[in-house]
Amino acid sequence: MYTSINFRTKKELKDAVAKGDKVTIYAPGLGTPAVNGKDCVEGPHYPEPHKWYASVEMKDGYVVKVK
Numbered sequence: 001m002y003t004s005i006n007f008r009t010k011k012e013l014k015d016a017v018a019k020g021d022k023v024t025i026y027a028p029g030l031g032t033p034a035v036n037g038k039d040c041v042e043g044p045h046y047p048e049p050h051k052w053y054a055s056v057e058m059k060d061g062y063v064v065k066v067k
Contacts, residue, residue, distance in 0.1 A: 010052040023063040
């Protein structure tokens with residue numbers, strides 16, 4: 001699963017969520033991600049090698065917390 005923005009690092013994702021940016025997630029060809037609840041994301045986006053992974057908490061389709 002990927003975030004709507006191609007974050008280079010997990011810290012960039014955490015900082016964006018902390019400042020209130022509207023970040024969504026998507027799963028190309030894998031189905032529908034969680035609208036509410038927990039999910040996992042990775043980055044940077046394919047075809048680059050994934051360098052980070054994160055567990056995220058979703059609320060109303062937006063990432064509200066990154067672990």
